[in-house]
Amino acid sequence: MNGSRLVATGHYQPAKVLTNDDLAAIVDTSDEWISKRVGIRTRHVAGDGESVTDLAAQAAAKALAASGLDASDIDLVLVATCTQTEHAPNVASRVAARLGVPDAALMDLGASCSGFTHALAQADHAIRAGAATNALVVGADKMTAVTDWTDRTTCVLTGDGAGAVVVSAAPEAEIGPVVWGSAPELGTAVRIEGTPTRFAQDGQTVYRWATTRLPDIARRACERGGVRPEDLAAVVLHQANLRIIEPVARKLGAVNAIVAKDVVESGNTSAASVPLALSKLLQRDEVAKGAPMLLFGFGGNLSYAGMVVRCP
Template identity: 60%
Template structure:
């Protein structure tokens, strides 16, 4: 039996992000539930979020973000031979999202599959893409985190409606002579899986906010440090820290415990809300667009969410 030999390393070539046009502010939500701007900002740090209309699916969001990442990479669609979509809000499980996204972007006959690791999904997909390239199973990979969380949220329930939002973020990953994506540090806490769940097809998302907050602020900074250790990088060498945008208080607590004071910390949560698997690539793409981070710098990505799943890795910023 023959085994393919892939590239020595893999790296992210480009990012792209997309948000729906419809902005929902805290004042909008205060008209339909018992809440106000101060209550929301003090607890989760969110000022506004984007919500897709009924005519815009998670596939549409993924195509928009994926198209931007592909254009930024400078590669033709014909160079992509694997498409991975991370999502936990697909409107239908069959067919998968990845094959439809590939078709609409003009990517012919790629490998295509979805990953559901909830809010950690993008980091899981990035690790899978890196491994596929280094193993010789793929040469260039398009990965997309895309979520339409609004269709799974009860918009009268302030414990979830004030947090979740819609959007997509994407990256193109390619071969490299030197590593541009560090080894993943990942895992799960299945004993806490009932902290975030959707019971069945006719139910809305349920979240035990305090339980998730306690877990995230105590269990995840060691994972972040382990990802740095596996990449051979000290936290003080990081140019950016891009955790899942779950809650501003969680983001700030993990960043403080990580001890990377010099790093730019992503706080996309304020204007984008929690977009689950889309939040990390969406946040980093916006940081790149605004010039907050420079090409060649090191960024620590850290995803975590329902499952409870988590994953982190250090990447070189394209």
């Protein structure tokens, strides 16, 4: 086997939906202000008893079922998250136990909003190296648990959810080489810290970095994946807000691609946003099998990771 491929996807969102009008009742904001500034209309909110593990396990179970594989076929589980409260056993271990996955390597990965694409690259590398055959890769975050509900600039952004993919060894590489990196000198522009732990960001710093630096990096990911931006069938960026997604996709030159805009109904779900948006996009069956798609996560640290993958 010379590479890896996406086999299946799955996603999960909590039942509770928080609208912009709901937020306007608890903080000084409005549907018009939120829609104009970030493009978000609704977001899903986990219950008090619903953990990051609960979100991750639901999405992982759906991806595993869709793959046609047994739990015993999985030999690597990677969970990208930045909001877990349990550190040992890690979330990957808890997900594996719930799904009945035996003997797999189990790791959590913390790279905030780019965590899923970092984890997907790690799975691809492990499979190419012969260290794994079938990997379960999950992005899951409970961002509302670290939200400051008195800060109208950040509380309008966050949502909860999870997305997952199954990746398997393949004769030909269907997951392109990753382009990844960071701007650590700007790393404090996105923060989840303090007591109590809260999410905060310097919005203008993030916006300038994302809209000026990321289009060129995304083009490099396309080049490494052997496709031109205009040949992409879909672009799935981190669902930060529409004011970032739309200009980055436009500057990239993906003129023929479907651009995922799940942020409108899901908000910013951090590590969950790329696999969640991807799973929903593929569920609608709008992308042809084998067509190239760009997956590109970015955000906290400030870090990024992107690659071209073929639609399963």
